[in-house]
Amino acid sequence: MTGYLLRRLPTALVVLVVASLLIFAILRWVPGGPESALAGPDAGPEQLAAIRADLGLDRGFFTQYVDWLGGVLTGDFGRSYQVGGSISSLIGYGLTNTLVLTGTALLVALVLAAALSLTAVLVDNKVVHAVLTVINAAAIALPTFVVGTLAILVFGVHLRLLPAGGTPPDGFTDSLQISAQYLLLPAVTLGLPAGALLARFLTEALHTELAQPYATTARSLGIGRRRVVLSTALRNALPPTLTALGLTVGGLLGGAVLVEAIFGWPGLGLLTQEGIFARDYPLVQVLILLSVTVFVLIQLAADVLHAWLDPRIRLAGQ
Numbered sequence: 646m647t648g649y650l651l652r653r654l655p656t657a658l659v660v661l662v663v664a665s666l667l668i669f670a671i672l673r674w675v676p677g678g679p680e681s682a683l684a685g686p687d688a689g690p691e692q693l694a695a696i697r698a699d700l701g702l703d704r705g706f707f708t709q710y711v712d713w714l715g716g717v718l719t720g721d722f723g724r725s726y727q728v729g730g731s732i733s734s735l736i737g738y739g740l741t742n743t744l745v746l747t748g749t750a751l752l753v754a755l756v757l758a759a760a761l762s763l764t765a766v767l768v769d770n771k772v773v774h775a776v777l778t779v780i781n782a783a784a785i786a787l788p789t790f791v792v793g794t795l796a797i798l799v800f801g802v803h804l805r806l807l808p809a810g811g812t813p814p815d816g817f818t819d820s821l822q823i824s825a826q827y828l829l830l831p832a833v834t835l836g837l838p839a840g841a842l843l844a845r846f847l848t849e850a851l852h853t854e855l856a857q858p859y860a861t862t863a864r865s866l867g868i869g870r871r872r873v874v875l876s877t878a879l880r881n882a883l884p885p886t887l888t889a890l891g892l893t894v895g896g897l898l899g900g901a902v903l904v905e906a907i908f909g910w911p912g913l914g915l916l917t918q919e920g921i922f923a924r925d926y927p928l929v930q931v932l933i934l935l936s937v938t939v940f941v942l943i944q945l946a947a948d949v950l951h952a953w954l955d956p957r958i959r960l961a962g963q
Contacts (some may be wrong), residue, residue, distance in 0.1 A: 757840030891947025
């Protein structure tokens, strides 16, 4: 496993370096630089030049990039000049909330995927299969903002069963019951399409495994379908599903931007939206790089786990 990981690390590092360079460059190609956002529409050339000098924007592109990347690698992200405050503090607070939301949404997605897939494979009933197909298609097809808005209207406004937005006033660790109430609607909204998508991958993988000789032989010997699925087929179906899981987690992080805006959840998504609207370039570029880094690490972890479950993968490059 160590050898496989070492073979995968250089690719991940190259992706991160290229991504950091593109992020830094693209934000500087956007019309209306940060000095315009800071100085306002009535600023003169002298004021704009002074702000550019103060921000270090009058230096060469690669000089700025190397200084910024060096600060990122040492944990010095700088300060937000529009949102306000240390970027490290802003990201620390937002990251905690986003991880809680996406972690809960991932749990919802995994439970939903397992329930839909195992029911589809183990229950031999056309009506049940038709209902599962409708549920799966609706969960994937319905836009997140539609599901989130309906959830707020039904459960937060009309029935008043759950909070319509925000986070627990005393933090997530104060009361598990209160935290669950605040988390339920945004986590289900975020995890629903991910769970449906994973269910499709897992169901297809299980059907493929059940068609393999070992499964048909076991069935011919009188071993029940449930036992074959739970004891052998499910494990063998996990490797391809784990690859999809890595992409799904990345999708959860991307979808969190919209869900946090809908439910007023103060995470990285809402912080990114605020930074973009305010043209807070130092904050936005760190947030985007953080998102890319998390996505690359998740995909790397999924590949390593895939290789651990399937020896053919880790032995292929040797």
